[in-house]
Amino acid sequence: MIASCSEPAASAVPLTGRDYLSFTSLSTYRRCPLAWRFRYVDHLPEDRIRSSLAFGGAIHAAIEHWFRGTLAGELEPGVDELLEAFWAAWHDRQEEAQIDYAQGENASTIHSLASRVLEAFVASGIARPAGTVIGVEEELRGPVIPGVPNLLVRVDLLVETDERLIVVDFKTAKCRWGPTSAEEQAEQLLLYATLAKRLVPEKSLQLQYVVLTKAKSPAVQVVTVPADAQRIDRTLRAARNVWQAMQAGHVYPVPSPACRWCPFRRPCQNWRG
Amino acid sequence: MLKLNVGLSRKVGEANYGSRGASVHLELEVESTLAADAKTLQERIRSLFRLARSAVDEELTGHASTGSPSANGPSNGHPSSGSSNGATRPAPRPATASQVRAIHAIAGRLSLDLTGELRSRYGVGYPEQLSITQASELIDALKAQPAGNGSHR
Numbered sequence: 001m002i003a004s005c006s007e008p009a010a011s012a013v014p015l016t017g018r019d020y021l022s023f024t025s026l027s028t029y030r031r032c033p034l035a036w037r038f039r040y041v042d043h044l045p046e047d048r049i050r051s052s053l054a055f056g057g058a059i060h061a062a063i064e065h066w067f068r069g070t071l072a073g074e075l076e077p078g079v080d081e082l083l084e085a086f087w088a089a090w091h092d093r094q095e096e097a098q099i100d101y102a103q104g105e106n107a108s109t110i111h112s113l114a115s116r117v118l119e120a121f122v123a124s125g126i127a128r129p130a131g132t133v134i135g136v137e138e139e140l141r142g143p144v145i146p147g148v149p150n151l152l153v154r155v156d157l158l159v160e161t162d163e164r165l166i167v168v169d170f171k172t173a174k175c176r177w178g179p180t181s182a183e184e185q186a187e188q189l190l191l192y193a194t195l196a197k198r199l200v201p202e203k204s205l206q207l208q209y210v211v212l213t214k215a216k217s218p219a220v221q222v223v224t225v226p227a228d229a230q231r232i233d234r235t236l237r238a239a240r241n242v243w244q245a246m247q248a249g250h251v252y253p254v255p256s257p258a259c260r261w262c263p264f265r266r267p268c269q270n271w272r273g
Numbered sequence: 274m275l276k277l278n279v280g281l282s283r284k285v286g287e288a289n290y291g292s293r294g295a296s297v298h299l300e301l302e303v304e305s306t307l308a309a310d311a312k313t314l315q316e317r318i319r320s321l322f323r324l325a326r327s328a329v330d331e332e333l334t335g336h337a338s339t340g341s342p343s344a345n346g347p348s349n350g351h352p353s354s355g356s357s358n359g360a361t362r363p364a365p366r367p368a369t370a371s372q373v374r375a376i377h378a379i380a381g382r383l384s385l386d387l388t389g390e391l392r393s394r395y396g397v398g399y400p401e402q403l404s405i406t407q408a409s410e411l412i413d414a415l416k417a418q419p420a421g422n423g424s425h426r
Contacts, residue, residue: 071371072378073416132409136371158369160409199366199405 011247012149016040020141020152023191026242032254033245034271038264046263049097051105054090055114056172059212060137060156061089062118063170066127067136067157082118083111100261117172117218124220126168126210131161140195145236148243153192158199166206167196176221177211185209186225190235193227280377281325282370282401296373296401365404372408376400379415390415 009019016025018040029036038044065085069077090110093099101110121127135158144151157168169189177185189207197205207225212218253268262268282296368376377400380387391397394414395407403411 068371068374071412072375072382073412074378074382132413134372134405134409135369138369138371158371160405199369201366 008147008149008243015246017043018149020150021148021239021243022152023188026191026239027188029242029246031258032256032262033251034253034268035262035264036246037251038267042267044264044267047097048261048263049093049099050261051099051101051110052172054093054099055110055214057093058086058089059114059117059172060170062086062114063121063156064137066122067133070128071133071136076122079115079118079122082122083115086114086118087111097263113214116216117212117214120218120220121212126220126222129157129159129166129168131159131166134158134160134199140192140199142195142198144191144194145240145243148240151191151195151239153195155192155196158196160200160203164204164206165196165200166208167192168208168210171209171211172214173211174214176213176219177209177223182209182223182225186231187235187238189225190227190232191239193232194236280373281322282373296399365406368400368403368405368408372403372405372412373400375412376403376408376415379412383415383418385415385418 012021013019025036025040028039039046062082062085066077066082069075090099135155138155138158139152140155141150141152155167156170157166159166159168167189169192171185186207189209193205193207205227207227209223209225211221211223213221252273253271259265259268280296376387379385380390387400388398390411391400391403394411395403397403400408400411
């Protein structure tokens with residue numbers, strides 16, 4: 001049984017200014033509590049972003065454009081139209097922060113890669129899933145853990161079939177996921193599952209990552225995560241503990257190779273504990 | 274005159290797989306000269322969304338009046354904002370925000386009298402009052418209609 005405390009939403013507002021917890025907030029804290037504090041408590045500006053993150057976000061925007069259009073009965077957009085959506089999202093991001101290209105990257109190589117990835121997506125079965133699309137970038141919110149503020153998630157794609165609800169999250173990656181990747185990444189979809197289940201409680205859930213590889217010949221890989229009840233419970237308990245640590249103000253830096261891309265390098269160096 | 278039309282829907286989950294939702298649609302006429310002033314126009318739109326967000330939040334936190342046509346209640350066609358469809362009364366889940374958006378998009382493209390269509394098919398006035406299944410049915414039905422074949426406004 002998970003312990004509870006009263007009015008979790010009320011206790012979240014003074015801490016972060018929000019009355020909910022997002023998956024991103026939870027995962028940021030687990031990666032580096034100090035980075036979480038800079039982003040969610042101190043609201044420090046983030047003036048730099050890795051190109052890989054901007055790329056993933058822009059591919060998401062293009063895929064969202066595809067599914068919103070097909071859900072609304074529009075003609076399937078061509079890759080050129082998807083690229084327009086990609087670049088619109090990229091430029092929006094660029095207005096917020098400087099995008100740091102990796103070595104050898106430039107706008108032309110990004111365009112070429114995005115084009116290949118989107119062509120692979122359009123040609124794949126996932127672009128025309130069997131079943132009925134009921135959610136595209138669907139925001140779900142609700143209480144999932146007693147004593148913890150409402151969880152807010154944004155699900156990339158929800159597809160309903162006669163037997164199940166398929167919860168899909170798109171990822172871009174340098175290469176195909178290995179056998180352990182689904183396990184390592186499972187928690188995101190397991191948290192999504194707790195809210196998605198409420199949409200169609202009578203049906204079973206199927207949790208899928210769709211991995212689009214950023215390769216010369218991109219692959220579209222479907223990786224299924226078992227919606228295991230025990231694993232979901234473990235994930236919820238971990239989220240509760242993270243929330244309690246957030247509330248208690250436990251912040252500290254977690255040095256890692258990712259620090260060189262962190263937008264909070266300077267405040268981190270100046271942090272005195 | 275320009276017409277700004279914004280809509281916002283939100284659902285919150287409740288215990289035992291329950292949920293409740295609320296939505297609001299606002300329409301405002303503004304000077305057509307605003308079309309040439311993108312920044313001000315954008316600010317007006319943002320302001321409308323802020324208003325809509327505030328109204329929806331208020332609805333969902335229980336300060337709303339019962340019977341508002343903008344809220345999803347536990348049973349389709351019988352709005353009852355702020356009420357819960359929890360364990361004691363399982364009910365169809367309201368249409369997702371994506372479905373509502375798609376219905377508006379298709380109806381707009383077909384120049385359809387959406388309210389009339391909803392009333393005649395399901396006895397409701399807003400797509401937010403449909404269940405997920407009904408919304409899927411309606412989307413399929415509307416997509417099958419050729420453009421200009423609907424009841425025009």
